[in-house]
Amino acid sequence: MPNQSVVLDSVFQALADPTRRAVLERLGSGPAPVSSLAEPFDMALPSFLQHMKMLEGCGLVRSQKTGRVRTYELAPATLQAAEDWMAKQRSMWERRLDQLEAYLKETESDQ
Amino acid sequence: MPNQSVVLDSVFQALADPTRRAVLERLGSGPAPVSSLAEPFDMALPSFLQHMKMLEGCGLVRSQKTGRVRTYELAPATLQAAEDWMAKQRSMWERRLDQLEAYLKETESDQ
DNA sequence: TCAATACTTAGGTCAACACCTAAGTATTGC
């Protein structure tokens, strides 16, 4: 299995948490500092920062520090990798859906 | 946060493993029994079945047992939930990309 | 300069995950 797989592992892992998905949604409207991102969540700062580290570790966001403020932003390139996998799967699933549906019709009736 | 979130948690969690993604890809070409699905993986059967339970638990696949053979199939409805979230995010990200790009141009140059 | 601000590091708990082996149970087919 190629290296690509490792990227997808960590990207989907990152997307598997509601806090992190909410952060990504928030970053969709522009860069923001840690304190502002953390504010909506009832969580200790170090706990929140672990989420940010995971998002940054898999490349979904990046950050830079100016003075004592760290600002996070989306990193579109990595979002694209997850996008691409989903799109590939989607088209595959759609292509197969006809034959699948025929099968499902059979099995649905005996459930 | 709504219940919808819980579904996405488990769906993305399921997609975060290469074995499970490979199984989904394989099931794209039609239903298959456990032994056939497990065959490509160098893994003890009980370990493999844990993956299948996770896929079934979050609703990405379903199964039925006939005689001693359990057959798995894709469950398109749940795939759709993940699809929908990605599509929503995608359109949001795309809508924001212009203003984001302007910002990235600034920050990229000082890195 | 020194207190407040904005993270950051260290370290600890508890649950979930990803594996394993060993020993079941339920069908099938000779």
Added chain:
DNA sequence: GCAATACTTAGGTGTTGACCTAAGTATTGA
């Protein structure tokens, strides 16, 4: 009816994830 087949259950190990508190470090501003 009994061995082979196809899972299934039980139970154990090591790692990672998601939280916490406490105690740092680095800036900023009065």
